[in-house]
Amino acid sequence: MKQESEWEPKLLGFLCRWCSYAGADLAGTSRKKYPANIRIIKVPCSGRVDPLFILKALRLGFDGVLVSGCYPGDCHYQTGNYRARRRMAITKKFLEYVGVDPQRIQASWVSASEGGKFTEVVTEVTKGLKEIGPNKLFADER
Amino acid sequence: MKDRETEQRLRREAKALLEQGKVDYIIGFETGSLKFTTTPLITKDKDSVDRLIINPFIVNNLSEYLTELKGRVGIVAKGCDNRSIVSLIQDNQVKREDVVILGVPCPGIIDLSKVEGLVGKDRDELDDVTRDGDKVVVTVDGEKKEFPASEVLFDNCLGCEFPTPQEYNILLDESSSLVADKTASRKGIETLEGMPQEQRWDFWEKEFSRCIRCYACRSICPACFCERCFVEESEPQWIAPVPRWQDNLIFQVIRNIHVAGRCTDCGECERACPVNIPLRSLTKEMYDLVDDLYHFKAGMDKEAAPLMTHYETTDPEDFIK
Numbered sequence: 001m002k003q004e005s006e007w008e009p010k011l012l013g014f015l016c017r018w019c020s021y022a023g024a025d026l027a028g029t030s031r032k033k034y035p036a037n038i039r040i041i042k043v044p045c046s047g048r049v050d051p052l053f054i055l056k057a058l059r060l061g062f063d064g065v066l067v068s069g070c071y072p073g074d075c076h077y078q079t080g081n082y083r084a085r086r087r088m089a090i091t092k093k094f095l096e097y098v099g100v101d102p103q104r105i106q107a108s109w110v111s112a113s114e115g116g117k118f119t120e121v122v123t124e125v126t127k128g129l130k131e132i133g134p135n136k137l138f139a140d141e142r
Numbered sequence: 143m144k145d146r147e148t149e150q151r152l153r154r155e156a157k158a159l160l161e162q163g164k165v166d167y168i169i170g171f172e173t174g175s176l177k178f179t180t181t182p183l184i185t186k187d188k189d190s191v192d193r194l195i196i197n198p199f200i201v202n203n204l205s206e207y208l209t210e211l212k213g214r215v216g217i218v219a220k221g222c223d224n225r226s227i228v229s230l231i232q233d234n235q236v237k238r239e240d241v242v243i244l245g246v247p248c249p250g251i252i253d254l255s256k257v258e259g260l261v262g263k264d265r266d267e268l269d270d271v272t273r274d275g276d277k278v279v280v281t282v283d284g285e286k287k288e289f290p291a292s293e294v295l296f297d298n299c300l301g302c303e304f305p306t307p308q309e310y311n312i313l314l315d316e317s318s319s320l321v322a323d324k325t326a327s328r329k330g331i332e333t334l335e336g337m338p339q340e341q342r343w344d345f346w347e348k349e350f351s352r353c354i355r356c357y358a359c360r361s362i363c364p365a366c367f368c369e370r371c372f373v374e375e376s377e378p379q380w381i382a383p384v385p386r387w388q389d390n391l392i393f394q395v396i397r398n399i400h401v402a403g404r405c406t407d408c409g410e411c412e413r414a415c416p417v418n419i420p421l422r423s424l425t426k427e428m429y430d431l432v433d434d435l436y437h438f439k440a441g442m443d444k445e446a447a448p449l450m451t452h453y454e455t456t457d458p459e460d461f462i463k
Contacts, residue, residue: 051399052372052380055392059381072455082453085462089435090402090428092461097334097427098395099343108463121463137343138388 225441301327403449
């Protein structure tokens with residue numbers, strides 16, 4: 001069994017294909033370092049992310065979920081990120097009421113030129129997850 | 143009695159609508175099989191409209207049936223039901239011209255469990271329960287007992303903002319003057335908000351451990367109109383079909399997100415629940431949340447875009463990094 005000190009949070013990232021995924025790519029090609037705690041799923045648009053994905057990820061044991069898309073006004077599909085914004089707001093707030101630490105559900109705007117910002121966001125979110133500890137929400141014994 | 147007059151007018155109007163062929167069906171309430179209860183009446187027959195009733199126990203949100211009936215429908219609607227109908231029109235589930243709304247200004251519906259609690263007797267032992275202004279008069283063993291209406295109405299009625307239908311063809315009575323008690327309607331929520339986060343989650347774990355996934359909440363909800371629900375999808379299977387608290391809770395959280403901006407706090411889900419999960423502590427929270435964030439109240443304007451299909455460039459985003 002792993003020691004508690006060895007525990008590393010698992011963060012699931014849903015990155016929009018046009019901005020944030022390209023931003024993550026740029027972080028890589030620019031040789032910037034960011035925590036390896038993030039596992040990335042490329043989505044066509046942040047508006048593709050169903051709140052169900054977030055709950056499913058937490059149910060499967062991810063410690064946090066990050067949804068990242070284009071800045072408002074920059075959406076490749078014009079309005080996808082605006083819709084994502086509403087969805088993320090109610091999901092985060094509602095789950096906080098139900099009893100999920102809001103740090104586990106994160107959103108960011110990262111453009112294709114912001115490799116640096118992507119690095120910062122992932123570092124910050126990972127740090128937050130380390131502080132709140134492993135996700136035991138769906139465990140029978142907590 | 144005021145209800146009597148409203149009832150007579152309803153029967154006349156309903157009969158006329160059927161006779162003139164303006165509607166194919168009438169949906170209303172008739173006397174139920176258990177004492178004081180009412181049950182939905184769906185009829186094509188102009189003679190059965192005499193069974194229609196209006197009283198302080200017409201609890202169901204009949205708009206649930208609109209999506210199931212073909213043709214033009216005359217429907218009895220209280221304030222909250224009326225908003226559910228408007229919400230269905232906003233979502234293109236019902237055409238405005240296909241419904242004739244018989245609006246009933248609602249003074250609040252009496253919760254018999256609360257009456258039983260106050261009187262200390264089973265409903266079968268009560269002789270009569272009547273509404274008199276802002277009082278409810280309970281006759282038991284020939285003796286009359288008066289209670290303030292606010293003590294015996296359903297919690298959701300106490301939080302009602304629009305007891306009088308706003309979108310109707312015929313309004314059967316003058317506006318209602320329901321006295322709301324906002325604090326009482328949020329009692330459960332406030333208790334939860336006072337708890338630390340982990341304790342709230344523990345609370346819901348305990349509640350949803352009882353859930354048998356009968357889907358009564360989904361079936362009775364007029365806002366839950368999807369032909370195929372995500373819980374029945376198998377590729378991928380989002381949640382297990384067997385009742386485990388984890389999946390039960392996910393089901394209910396997602397259901398609440400799906401009906402955000404459609405839920406009118408009619409309270410039917412909580413009443414339908416056979417294991418008494420306090421579902422209104424979820425739905426009412428979502429109702430208030432979308433009002434806080436987007437100043438959106440469900441079913442107020444049939445021309446308005448549904449909440450989640452719409453956006454404003456100025457929507458709050460303080461939570462986004």
